[in-house]
Amino acid sequence: MRRRSLLKTAQVQINKQLGTYSQVVARQATSCKTVHFVRHAQALHNEKFNKTKDRKAYQDPRFEDAELTALGKEQCATAKAEWASARGRHGYGPPELVVVSPLRRCLQTATLAFGQYAGQVPWVALEEVRERNGHHPCDRRRPLAHARKEFPHVDFSLVKDEEDVTWGDGRWRESDEEMAVRSAALLKFLAGRPERNIIVVTHSAFLLCTFNKVVVCEPELRRWFANCERRSVALDFGADPATRQLCQPEASTLTIATDEPAAPKS
Numbered sequence: 001m002r003r004r005s006l007l008k009t010a011q012v013q014i015n016k017q018l019g020t021y022s023q024v025v026a027r028q029a030t031s032c033k034t035v036h037f038v039r040h041a042q043a044l045h046n047e048k049f050n051k052t053k054d055r056k057a058y059q060d061p062r063f064e065d066a067e068l069t070a071l072g073k074e075q076c077a078t079a080k081a082e083w084a085s086a087r088g089r090h091g092y093g094p095p096e097l098v099v100v101s102p103l104r105r106c107l108q109t110a111t112l113a114f115g116q117y118a119g120q121v122p123w124v125a126l127e128e129v130r131e132r133n134g135h136h137p138c139d140r141r142r143p144l145a146h147a148r149k150e151f152p153h154v155d156f157s158l159v160k161d162e163e164d165v166t167w168g169d170g171r172w173r174e175s176d177e178e179m180a181v182r183s184a185a186l187l188k189f190l191a192g193r194p195e196r197n198i199i200v201v202t203h204s205a206f207l208l209c210t211f212n213k214v215v216v217c218e219p220e221l222r223r224w225f226a227n228c229e230r231r232s233v234a235l236d237f238g239a240d241p242a243t244r245q246l247c248q249p250e251a252s253t254l255t256i257a258t259d260e261p262a263a264p265k266s
Contacts, residue, residue, distance in 0.1 A: 017184035026210075026217040026233040034092070035190065036199045036232045037207060038079070038113070039225035041072035043105040045138040046227060064137040065104045068112075072105070075228035076112035083113065083230070092232075096195035098123045099186075101130045101202050102159050103141050107151045109228065110201040118153035125156045126189065128182045131203035133167050133174040139203075140167040176209055183210040190235065 026035075042050075043066040048057035057063070068076070086092060095117055100110045102125040111118065125147070131139040141147070141164045144156055183206065190198060204225050211221045221231060 017181060017188050026215040026221060026235055033196045033235055034198070034232055035235050036095070036197075036230055037210075037225075038109065038199060038201045038230045039204050039207060039227060040068075040101075040103075040105040040109040040201060041075040041079070041112075041228040042069050043067060043072055043138065044069055045136075047071070058136040058138055061137045064140055065142045066138040067104050068108045072109070072227065073112060076109055079109075079113040079228045079230065080116075086230075086232075090232075093197055094121070095197050095199045096121055097193060097198045099129060099190075099198065099200045100125055100154065101206075102127060102144070102147060102156065103130055103139065103203070104147070104150075106130075106201045106203065107147060107154065110199070111151060111153075113228070114199055114201075115153075122195075123154045125154050125159050126186065127159055127166060128186045128189065129200060129202040129206060130166075130182075132179055132205040135170055135173040137170070140164050140170075176213060179206060179209045180213045182206070183214040186210075187214065187235070 043063075045057050045060065045063040045066045047069045048060065048063070049055065087094075095114065098110055098114060098117060098121060100106050100123065106129075107125070110123070117123075130141070133139065143164075144159060144162050147154070148156055186200070190200075207225045208222075211217050215235075217233070221233065225231070
């Protein structure tokens, strides 16, 4: 009964967030209002889990607001080169907006992979695109003062609290339903922006939730994101599916090998 109630409540909140955008469809594409979803590169907790296969790595307090590993920084360099190549192949213009999670590993990934656009287009940190909240120290962000100093090109004005109050006391873990409401809020934010070519740097569980519980999309888009993987999609807000032309999938999505599980186990 509680599960059914949670689902119903979440759906009401999702509908409220989306408003007139009653159905948001995500398709792999090279045109239209394009959003390039990117998972962060390898961070310290990912490295520890890959070595031990022990989920206690996510509960290690040493990895609070985990930063990138040396391999993660290499992945960002690869992503930067791949992005330049993809722009040539698919005709992408430069991004008009960069949206990023306020967690350090995403801020680092965005800066290392797309830093050439810093100061040229808006960079906006959003709590809505952070990783699943609670329990895991790696998913708890530092006070904003640290992030503002390290990433002066990012606008943190939409992050309301200096301290990370949404992570809570660490005893609970955010549900899929709660995370889906955040995903719907992101889509509402993107729909209201004038930019048509947008980069979103975020996290695996958030991406999995978005493509499996919130948007309508091809099966290929529902799978797990590897570290530093990019998937470019056309977001179609509310158009009639019967009249919509299916865009061709992008030929070369960046896929860096990872030992992460195929689905999150919270």
